[in-house]
Amino acid sequence: GAGVSQSPRYKVAKRGQDVALRCDPISGHVSLFWYQQALGQGPEFLTYFQNEAQLDKSGLPSDRFFAERPEGSVSTLKIQRTQQEDSAVYLCASSPRYGPTEAFFGQGTRLTVV
Amino acid sequence: AQTVTQSQPEMSVQEAETVTLSCTYDTSESDYYLFWYKQPPSRQMILVIRQEAYKQQNATENRFSVNFQKAAKSFSLKISDSQLGDAAMYFCAYNGYNNNDMRFGAGTRLTVKP
Numbered sequence: 001g002a003g004v005s006q007s008p009r010y011k012v013a014k015r016g017q018d019v020a021l022r023c024d025p026i027s028g029h030v031s032l033f034w035y036q037q038a039l040g041q042g043p044e045f046l047t048y049f050q051n052e053a054q055l056d057k058s059g060l061p062s063d064r065f066f067a068e069r070p071e072g073s074v075s076t077l078k079i080q081r082t083q084q085e086d087s088a089v090y091l092c093a094s095s096p097r098y099g100p101t102e103a104f105f106g107q108g109t110r111l112t113v114v
Numbered sequence: 115a116q117t118v119t120q121s122q123p124e125m126s127v128q129e130a131e132t133v134t135l136s137c138t139y140d141t142s143e144s145d146y147y148l149f150w151y152k153q154p155p156s157r158q159m160i161l162v163i164r165q166e167a168y169k170q171q172n173a174t175e176n177r178f179s180v181n182f183q184k185a186a187k188s189f190s191l192k193i194s195d196s197q198l199g200d201a202a203m204y205f206c207a208y209n210g211y212n213n214n215d216m217r218f219g220a221g222t223r224l225t226v227k228p
Contacts, residue, residue: 033214042118042205042218043159056214089157100209100216101147105159 002026004106006092012112013082021077021109025094032075033100034067035091037108043091049075050098082113118208120219127196128227134181135191135222137206145211148182150191153203153221162204165189193224201226 005024013019025032030051035043036059046065048056051072060067064082069075079086089110093103117140127133139148150162165173165182172180177197181190193200206219 033216040220042207042220043216044218045215048214059215091157091159093159099212099214101164103161103216105151108157110157 004092004094004104006090006106006109008109009107010110010112012114015083015113016081017113018078018080019082019111021079021090021111023075023077023092023094023106025073025075025092026096026104027073029094029096029104030072031095031098031100031103032069033093033095033103034075034077035093036061037089037091039088046077046090048100079111082111084113087111087113118206118217118219120206120222122222123220124223124225126225126227127193129196129198131196132192132194133196133224135193135204135206135224137189137191137219139187139189139206139208139217141187141208141210143210147209147211148180148189149207149209149216150178150180150189151205151207151218152200153205155202159205163191196226198226198228200224 007022032049034046037043045059047067049069064080066078089108091108093105095103146167148165151159177194203221205221209216
């Protein structure tokens with residue numbers, strides 16, 4: 001596809017369940033970002049990959065959050081033992097350059113923890 | 115830490131009229147990027163316009179232009195000849211020159227009245 005693709009678009013998880021969110025970036029893009037967007041708020045940075053290297057994970061809110069990009073393309077954001085405060089839209093973005101200055105965003109995954 | 119403030123939670127404009135969305139930011143850096151993103155109900159963040167802080171000339175993209183006041187740390191977005199398709203959430207964002215985490219404001223919901 002031409003754009004950043006995220007799946008699933010919607011996910012409902014029971015509290016305590018583990019979830020995995022997928023991001024397919026634009027082919028050839030070296031940079032990949034994950035953001036968390038709570039209802040009525042702007043996105044907040046979670047983590048940054050340059051190819052397969054996770055260079056910045058300072059925004060991950062707890063050790064229950066884990067992200068990987070093993071081959072420098074597809075990325076997965078995993079949340080273990082989900083809690084209600086994890087309910088949010090999770091946005092993925094990719095960029096052909098280092099850093100987010102030319103970032104293209106996906107449509108996000110809306111996670112609801114019940 | 116850098117912060118981005120959007121003081122207008124909601125704005126309304128008549129079709130074909132002009133509207134200005136406000137944004138201020140706080141930073142101690144001299145080199146950085148500023149962005150305006152549009153987020154329609156589909157949730158995908160779409161880049162509207164980008165400004166590099168070292169450029170004194172205000173960026174313009176068709177009907178969209180900015181008023182960048184570096185000393186005042188202000189970055190407003192002007193939409194001319196508003197169209198129904200402009201209705202969306204608009205987010206102002208800041209990115210330090212060598213940083214990976216883009217910081218977003220809380221957003222302004224723009225309504226366009228026919």
